[in-house]
Amino acid sequence: MKALALFSGGLDSLLAIKLIQETGAEVEAVYFLQPFLAPAEEEKLIAHLQKLIAQLGVKLHIVRLDEEYLRILENPKHGYGKAANPCLDCHIFFLRKAGEMMDKLGAAFLVTGEVVGQRPKSQNRGAFPKIDEETGLAGLIVRPLSARLLPPTVPEEKGWISLDHCPSIQGRQRKVQLELAVKYGLEYEAPAGGCLLTNVEYGRKVKDLIKADGSLTIDSLRLLRIGRHFRLNPRFKGIVGRNHRENQILFRYFCKQRSTEGLYLLKALGAPGPLALGLGGPATDDLKNLARLTSRYSDHPWDTSVSVKILVSGEKHHLTTVSVAKKQGTLDLEQFRII
Numbered sequence: 147m148k149a150l151a152l153f154s155g156g157l158d159s160l161l162a163i164k165l166i167q168e169t170g171a172e173v174e175a176v177y178f179l180q181p182f183l184a185p186a187e188e189e190k191l192i193a194h195l196q197k198l199i200a201q202l203g204v205k206l207h208i209v210r211l212d213e214e215y216l217r218i219l220e221n222p223k224h225g226y227g228k229a230a231n232p233c234l235d236c237h238i239f240f241l242r243k244a245g246e247m248m249d250k251l252g253a254a255f256l257v258t259g260e261v262v263g264q265r266p267k268s269q270n271r272g273a274f275p276k277i278d279e280e281t282g283l284a285g286l287i288v289r290p291l292s293a294r295l296l297p298p299t300v301p302e303e304k305g306w307i308s309l310d311h312c313p314s315i316q317g318r319q320r321k322v323q324l325e326l327a328v329k330y331g332l333e334y335e336a337p338a339g340g341c342l343l344t345n346v347e348y349g350r351k352v353k354d355l356i357k358a359d360g361s362l363t364i365d366s367l368r369l370l371r372i373g374r375h376f377r378l379n380p381r382f383k384g385i386v387g388r389n390h391r392e393n394q395i396l397f398r399y400f401c402k403q404r405s406t407e408g409l410y411l412l413k414a415l416g417a418p419g420p421l422a423l424g425l426g427g428p429a430t431d432d433l434k435n436l437a438r439l440t441s442r443y444s445d446h447p448w449d450t451s452v453s454v455k456i457l458v459s460g461e462k463h464h465l466t467t468v469s470v471a472k473k474q475g476t477l478d479l480e481q482f483r484i485i
Protein backbone atom coordinates (compact mmCIF):
# COMPACT_ATOMS: atom_id res chain seq x y z
CA MET A 147 0.00 0.00 0.00
CA LYS A 148 1.41 3.37 -0.98
CA ALA A 149 0.44 6.86 0.19
CA LEU A 150 1.36 10.26 -1.18
CA ALA A 151 1.99 12.91 1.49
CA LEU A 152 1.81 16.66 1.05
CA PHE A 153 5.06 17.91 2.49
CA SER A 154 5.24 21.54 3.67
CA GLY A 155 8.76 21.39 5.07
CA GLY A 156 7.37 21.73 8.60
CA LEU A 157 7.37 19.37 11.54
CA ASP A 158 3.68 18.43 11.23
CA SER A 159 4.03 16.96 7.79
CA LEU A 160 7.21 15.10 8.80
CA LEU A 161 5.33 13.57 11.72
CA ALA A 162 2.32 12.73 9.56
CA ILE A 163 4.61 10.80 7.21
CA LYS A 164 6.30 9.00 10.08
CA LEU A 165 2.95 7.97 11.59
CA ILE A 166 1.79 6.57 8.25
CA GLN A 167 5.09 4.73 7.77
CA GLU A 168 4.40 3.06 11.10
CA THR A 169 1.22 1.56 9.64
CA GLY A 170 3.44 -0.34 7.21
CA ALA A 171 2.43 1.79 4.22
CA GLU A 172 5.06 3.09 1.83
CA VAL A 173 5.06 6.90 1.57
CA GLU A 174 6.22 9.27 -1.14
CA ALA A 175 5.94 13.03 -0.68
CA VAL A 176 5.25 16.04 -2.82
CA TYR A 177 6.27 19.65 -2.25
CA PHE A 178 4.61 22.44 -4.25
CA LEU A 179 7.18 25.09 -5.06
CA GLN A 180 5.91 28.63 -5.35
CA PRO A 181 6.85 30.24 -8.64
CA PHE A 182 8.35 33.53 -7.48
CA LEU A 183 11.59 32.41 -5.84
CA ALA A 184 14.92 33.33 -7.40
CA PRO A 185 16.84 30.31 -8.81
CA ALA A 186 19.44 30.41 -6.00
CA GLU A 187 16.69 30.49 -3.36
CA GLU A 188 14.92 27.57 -5.03
CA GLU A 189 18.11 25.56 -5.01
CA LYS A 190 18.73 26.25 -1.33
CA LEU A 191 15.14 25.46 -0.39
CA ILE A 192 15.10 22.19 -2.32
CA ALA A 193 18.38 21.10 -0.71
CA HIS A 194 16.89 21.87 2.72
CA LEU A 195 13.70 19.91 1.98
CA GLN A 196 15.67 16.95 0.67
CA LYS A 197 17.74 16.92 3.85
CA LEU A 198 14.61 16.95 6.04
CA ILE A 199 12.81 14.25 4.11
CA ALA A 200 15.92 12.07 3.92
CA GLN A 201 15.46 11.43 7.65
CA LEU A 202 12.43 9.35 6.74
CA GLY A 203 13.89 7.70 3.63
CA VAL A 204 11.05 9.09 1.54
CA LYS A 205 11.15 10.00 -2.15
CA LEU A 206 10.32 13.68 -2.62
CA HIS A 207 8.61 15.04 -5.75
CA ILE A 208 9.04 18.76 -6.32
CA VAL A 209 6.23 20.31 -8.35
CA ARG A 210 6.80 23.86 -9.53
CA LEU A 211 3.55 25.83 -9.49
CA ASP A 212 2.67 27.53 -12.76
CA GLU A 213 0.14 29.85 -14.37
CA GLU A 214 -2.75 27.69 -13.17
CA TYR A 215 -1.82 28.56 -9.59
CA LEU A 216 -1.68 32.25 -10.45
CA ARG A 217 -5.32 32.13 -11.55
CA ILE A 218 -6.20 30.91 -8.01
CA LEU A 219 -4.12 33.69 -6.52
CA GLU A 220 -5.87 36.35 -8.61
CA ASN A 221 -9.37 35.37 -7.60
CA PRO A 222 -9.61 32.92 -4.71
CA LYS A 223 -13.08 31.52 -4.17
CA HIS A 224 -12.63 31.52 -0.39
CA GLY A 225 -10.81 34.86 -0.17
CA TYR A 226 -7.45 35.86 1.27
CA GLY A 227 -6.00 35.66 4.76
CA LYS A 228 -4.33 38.71 6.33
CA ALA A 229 -2.15 39.32 3.26
CA ALA A 230 -2.46 37.88 -0.26
CA ASN A 231 -2.54 34.31 1.01
CA PRO A 232 -5.50 32.38 -0.38
CA CYS A 233 -4.82 29.54 2.07
CA LEU A 234 -8.02 27.56 1.72
CA ASP A 235 -8.05 27.71 -2.09
CA CYS A 236 -4.33 27.07 -2.18
CA HIS A 237 -4.67 24.04 0.03
CA ILE A 238 -7.53 22.64 -2.04
CA PHE A 239 -5.43 23.24 -5.18
CA PHE A 240 -2.45 21.35 -3.70
CA LEU A 241 -4.66 18.43 -2.72
CA ARG A 242 -6.24 18.31 -6.18
CA LYS A 243 -2.83 18.31 -7.82
CA ALA A 244 -1.60 15.60 -5.45
CA GLY A 245 -4.80 13.67 -6.22
CA GLU A 246 -3.92 13.82 -9.92
CA MET A 247 -0.49 12.33 -9.15
CA MET A 248 -1.85 9.35 -7.23
CA ASP A 249 -2.59 7.09 -10.20
CA LYS A 250 0.78 7.60 -11.79
CA LEU A 251 2.60 6.87 -8.53
CA GLY A 252 0.33 3.99 -7.58
CA ALA A 253 -0.71 5.75 -4.37
CA ALA A 254 -4.04 4.74 -2.80
CA PHE A 255 -4.54 7.75 -0.53
CA LEU A 256 -3.16 11.14 0.49
CA VAL A 257 -1.63 12.22 3.79
CA THR A 258 -1.40 15.71 5.26
CA GLY A 259 0.02 17.19 8.45
CA GLU A 260 -3.17 19.15 9.13
CA VAL A 261 -4.30 19.50 12.71
CA VAL A 262 -7.85 20.19 13.86
CA GLY A 263 -8.20 23.81 15.00
CA GLN A 264 -4.66 24.85 14.14
CA ARG A 265 -5.55 27.47 11.55
CA PRO A 266 -8.82 29.33 11.70
CA LYS A 267 -9.84 29.00 8.07
CA SER A 268 -8.27 25.91 6.59
CA GLN A 269 -7.73 23.67 9.60
CA ASN A 270 -10.90 23.63 11.60
CA ARG A 271 -13.01 20.55 11.88
CA GLY A 272 -15.73 22.11 9.73
CA ALA A 273 -13.29 22.97 6.94
CA PHE A 274 -12.04 19.43 6.40
CA PRO A 275 -15.27 17.98 4.89
CA LYS A 276 -15.55 21.09 2.68
CA ILE A 277 -11.94 20.67 1.54
CA ASP A 278 -12.44 16.94 0.92
CA GLU A 279 -15.60 17.56 -1.09
CA GLU A 280 -14.08 20.34 -3.22
CA THR A 281 -11.08 18.21 -4.07
CA GLY A 282 -13.28 15.25 -5.04
CA LEU A 283 -11.15 13.12 -2.72
CA ALA A 284 -13.53 12.64 0.20
CA GLY A 285 -12.40 9.72 2.37
CA LEU A 286 -8.97 9.54 0.74
CA ILE A 287 -7.25 12.30 2.72
CA VAL A 288 -5.72 10.98 5.93
CA ARG A 289 -4.75 13.42 8.70
CA PRO A 290 -2.88 11.24 11.17
CA LEU A 291 -2.06 14.00 13.69
CA SER A 292 -5.77 14.44 14.45
CA ALA A 293 -6.95 11.07 13.16
CA ARG A 294 -8.81 10.07 16.29
CA LEU A 295 -10.85 13.27 16.27
CA LEU A 296 -12.04 12.77 12.71
CA PRO A 297 -14.37 10.28 11.02
CA PRO A 298 -12.59 7.16 9.73
CA THR A 299 -11.26 7.43 6.20
CA VAL A 300 -11.50 4.88 3.39
CA PRO A 301 -8.01 3.42 4.06
CA GLU A 302 -9.02 2.77 7.70
CA GLU A 303 -12.47 1.41 6.85
CA LYS A 304 -11.03 -0.95 4.26
CA GLY A 305 -8.40 -2.12 6.73
CA TRP A 306 -5.44 -0.91 4.63
CA ILE A 307 -4.08 0.95 7.67
CA SER A 308 -4.83 1.33 11.34
CA LEU A 309 -4.37 4.69 13.02
CA ASP A 310 -4.78 3.47 16.61
CA HIS A 311 -1.24 4.62 17.42
CA CYS A 312 -1.92 8.18 16.22
CA PRO A 313 -2.46 11.13 18.56
CA SER A 314 -5.54 13.34 18.80
CA ILE A 315 -3.91 16.74 18.47
CA GLN A 316 -6.03 19.82 18.23
CA GLY A 317 -5.39 23.54 18.46
CA ARG A 318 -2.27 25.61 18.14
CA GLN A 319 -0.27 24.10 20.98
CA ARG A 320 2.83 22.33 19.78
CA LYS A 321 3.54 20.23 22.87
CA VAL A 322 2.57 16.84 21.44
CA GLN A 323 4.36 17.49 18.15
CA LEU A 324 7.56 18.45 19.98
CA GLU A 325 7.37 15.30 22.11
CA LEU A 326 6.87 13.18 19.00
CA ALA A 327 9.82 14.88 17.29
CA VAL A 328 12.00 13.84 20.23
CA LYS A 329 10.55 10.32 20.25
CA TYR A 330 11.32 9.84 16.54
CA GLY A 331 14.61 11.79 16.65
CA LEU A 332 13.50 14.16 13.91
CA GLU A 333 15.20 17.42 13.03
CA TYR A 334 12.65 19.91 11.84
CA GLU A 335 13.95 23.37 11.11
CA ALA A 336 11.21 24.90 8.92
CA PRO A 337 12.28 26.56 5.64
CA ALA A 338 13.41 30.16 6.25
CA GLY A 339 10.99 32.98 5.58
CA GLY A 340 7.78 30.97 5.36
CA CYS A 341 5.23 31.62 2.65
CA LEU A 342 5.78 34.99 1.00
CA LEU A 343 2.07 35.38 0.33
CA THR A 344 1.46 35.75 4.07
CA ASN A 345 3.79 38.76 4.17
CA VAL A 346 1.56 41.83 4.48
CA GLU A 347 3.87 44.16 2.55
CA TYR A 348 4.30 41.71 -0.31
CA GLY A 349 0.56 41.06 -0.22
CA ARG A 350 -0.21 44.75 -0.78
CA LYS A 351 1.97 44.74 -3.87
CA VAL A 352 0.31 41.58 -5.19
CA LYS A 353 -3.16 43.10 -4.72
CA ASP A 354 -2.06 46.38 -6.32
CA LEU A 355 -0.87 44.42 -9.35
CA ILE A 356 -4.09 42.44 -9.63
CA LYS A 357 -6.11 45.67 -9.42
CA ALA A 358 -3.96 47.46 -12.00
CA ASP A 359 -3.25 44.66 -14.50
CA GLY A 360 -6.15 42.31 -13.82
CA SER A 361 -3.77 39.35 -13.86
CA LEU A 362 -0.43 38.11 -12.59
CA THR A 363 2.57 36.61 -14.31
CA ILE A 364 5.50 34.79 -12.78
CA ASP A 365 7.85 37.57 -13.90
CA SER A 366 5.67 40.28 -12.36
CA LEU A 367 5.47 38.40 -9.05
CA ARG A 368 9.24 37.99 -9.00
CA LEU A 369 9.68 41.72 -9.59
CA LEU A 370 7.52 42.49 -6.55
CA ARG A 371 10.36 41.23 -4.38
CA ILE A 372 12.78 43.76 -5.79
CA GLY A 373 13.14 47.44 -4.83
CA ARG A 374 10.76 50.16 -3.67
CA HIS A 375 7.42 50.19 -5.51
CA PHE A 376 5.50 53.29 -6.51
CA ARG A 377 2.07 53.39 -8.16
CA LEU A 378 2.20 56.57 -10.23
CA ASN A 379 -1.08 56.06 -12.08
CA PRO A 380 -3.46 53.11 -12.46
CA ARG A 381 -1.54 51.98 -15.54
CA PHE A 382 2.00 52.95 -14.64
CA LYS A 383 4.28 52.00 -11.79
CA GLY A 384 7.92 52.50 -10.93
CA ILE A 385 10.40 50.30 -9.10
CA VAL A 386 13.55 51.88 -7.63
CA GLY A 387 16.46 49.55 -6.83
CA ARG A 388 17.74 49.53 -3.24
CA ASN A 389 21.18 48.07 -3.85
CA HIS A 390 23.55 46.85 -6.54
CA ARG A 391 21.93 43.41 -6.78
CA GLU A 392 18.46 44.87 -7.28
CA ASN A 393 19.77 47.37 -9.85
CA GLN A 394 21.27 44.46 -11.78
CA ILE A 395 17.98 42.57 -11.71
CA LEU A 396 16.08 45.63 -12.97
CA PHE A 397 18.69 46.15 -15.69
CA ARG A 398 18.47 42.53 -16.84
CA TYR A 399 14.66 42.67 -16.81
CA PHE A 400 14.72 45.73 -19.06
CA CYS A 401 17.33 44.28 -21.44
CA LYS A 402 15.44 40.99 -21.78
CA GLN A 403 12.25 42.79 -22.80
CA ARG A 404 13.64 45.90 -24.44
CA SER A 405 11.74 45.32 -27.70
CA THR A 406 8.38 45.22 -25.82
CA GLU A 407 6.53 48.51 -25.48
CA GLY A 408 5.96 50.05 -22.06
CA LEU A 409 9.28 49.73 -20.23
CA TYR A 410 11.51 52.58 -19.06
CA LEU A 411 14.92 52.38 -17.39
CA LEU A 412 16.07 55.47 -15.51
CA LYS A 413 19.39 56.54 -14.02
CA ALA A 414 20.47 59.88 -12.57
CA LEU A 415 23.64 61.07 -14.32
CA GLY A 416 26.72 62.42 -12.59
CA ALA A 417 26.56 60.65 -9.22
CA PRO A 418 26.07 57.12 -7.89
CA GLY A 419 22.43 56.17 -7.53
CA PRO A 420 19.81 53.53 -8.23
CA LEU A 421 18.29 52.28 -11.43
CA ALA A 422 14.55 52.68 -11.68
CA LEU A 423 12.23 50.66 -13.89
CA GLY A 424 8.96 52.11 -15.15
CA LEU A 425 6.27 49.70 -16.33
CA GLY A 426 3.09 50.48 -18.25
CA GLY A 427 1.68 53.59 -19.85
CA PRO A 428 2.89 56.82 -18.22
CA ALA A 429 0.56 59.84 -18.18
CA THR A 430 1.88 63.40 -18.54
CA ASP A 431 3.92 63.80 -15.35
CA ASP A 432 4.58 60.18 -14.48
CA LEU A 433 7.99 59.79 -16.11
CA LYS A 434 9.12 63.07 -14.59
CA ASN A 435 7.93 61.93 -11.17
CA LEU A 436 9.77 58.66 -11.59
CA ALA A 437 12.86 60.65 -12.58
CA ARG A 438 12.45 62.68 -9.36
CA LEU A 439 12.21 59.49 -7.38
CA THR A 440 15.37 58.22 -9.11
CA SER A 441 17.25 61.42 -8.25
CA ARG A 442 15.90 61.39 -4.70
CA TYR A 443 17.67 58.09 -3.99
CA SER A 444 20.86 59.15 -5.79
CA ASP A 445 23.93 60.69 -4.12
CA HIS A 446 23.29 64.10 -5.65
CA PRO A 447 23.04 66.80 -2.99
CA TRP A 448 19.65 68.31 -2.20
CA ASP A 449 18.63 71.51 -3.98
CA THR A 450 20.43 70.73 -7.21
CA SER A 451 19.28 70.09 -10.72
CA VAL A 452 19.78 66.48 -11.81
CA SER A 453 19.79 65.05 -15.32
CA VAL A 454 18.11 61.67 -15.51
CA LYS A 455 18.68 59.37 -18.46
CA ILE A 456 15.66 57.37 -19.65
CA LEU A 457 15.93 54.34 -21.91
CA VAL A 458 12.60 53.69 -23.59
CA SER A 459 11.82 50.15 -24.79
CA GLY A 460 9.93 49.14 -27.91
CA GLU A 461 10.52 48.55 -31.61
CA LYS A 462 12.17 51.94 -31.81
CA HIS A 463 13.83 51.89 -28.41
CA HIS A 464 15.57 55.15 -27.73
CA LEU A 465 17.25 57.31 -25.14
CA THR A 466 16.04 60.56 -23.72
CA THR A 467 17.05 62.80 -20.82
CA VAL A 468 14.99 64.89 -18.42
CA SER A 469 16.17 67.47 -15.96
CA VAL A 470 14.56 67.45 -12.51
CA ALA A 471 15.12 69.36 -9.31
CA LYS A 472 16.21 67.28 -6.33
CA LYS A 473 14.46 69.31 -3.69
CA GLN A 474 13.37 68.17 -0.28
CA GLY A 475 9.59 68.19 0.11
CA THR A 476 8.71 69.26 -3.43
CA LEU A 477 7.27 65.87 -4.23
CA ASP A 478 5.33 63.94 -1.69
CA LEU A 479 6.84 60.62 -2.64
CA GLU A 480 4.96 58.68 -0.04
CA GLN A 481 1.65 59.25 -1.80
CA PHE A 482 2.88 56.96 -4.58
CA ARG A 483 4.51 54.31 -2.45
CA ILE A 484 2.89 50.89 -2.27
CA ILE A 485 3.38 49.89 1.35
Ligand code: SF4
Nearest residue numbers: 231232233236341343
Ligand atom coordinates in the same frame (compact mmCIF):
# COMPACT_ATOMS: atom_id res chain seq x y z
S1 SF4 B 1 0.62 29.70 3.65
FE1 SF4 B 1 1.04 30.09 1.48
S2 SF4 B 1 1.48 28.05 0.61
FE2 SF4 B 1 0.48 27.72 2.59
S3 SF4 B 1 -1.67 27.48 2.08
FE3 SF4 B 1 -1.35 29.65 2.57
S4 SF4 B 1 -0.94 30.63 0.62
FE4 SF4 B 1 -0.70 28.44 0.31
